[in-house]
Amino acid sequence: MSRADEAFSAESTVTVFFGVVTSKSEPLTFDGSLRFVRKVKARNHMLYLSLFDILGRMDLSQLEAYRALQLLFRDHPDLCEELEKFRPPMPTKQVPNNIWPWVFMCAVPLVAVSLIPALGNPVLWFVQQTLGEKMKAAA
Secondary structure, eight states: OHHHHHHTSSOTTOBOOSSOOSSOSSOOBHHHHHHHHHHHHHHOHHHHHHHHHHHHOTTSOHHHHHHHHHHHTTTOHHHHHHHGGGOOOOOOOOOOOOOHHHIIIIIHHHHHHHHHHHTHHHHHHHHHHHHHHHHHHHO
């Protein structure tokens, strides 16, 4: 940690982009993150190692890592409260943009109506043939 302190000693307001602040108005800084890690380390060394084990897992998404950390700190309410500053953005529900039903409901009838003048004679012939045969069969 001393190397990190040296690297960022000149600029103490470096913003850490681990997650977004959801309910807090103050931005997340490197010093704030470092204080949290040091607080975890001072509390329990195994908790500290577990924190880095979870953060180092590449197979977890940000939200999955956050939930795993919530479980890890479940017996430490003050750490859970401080962990809220690192909450990743919640995924928003995407409304499916399924336009195909609208295409079939609107465009297909329009195409059919626009083809009637172009195919007027064949359509008229087909209607006369169909109706003529039905009328003869009925008589």
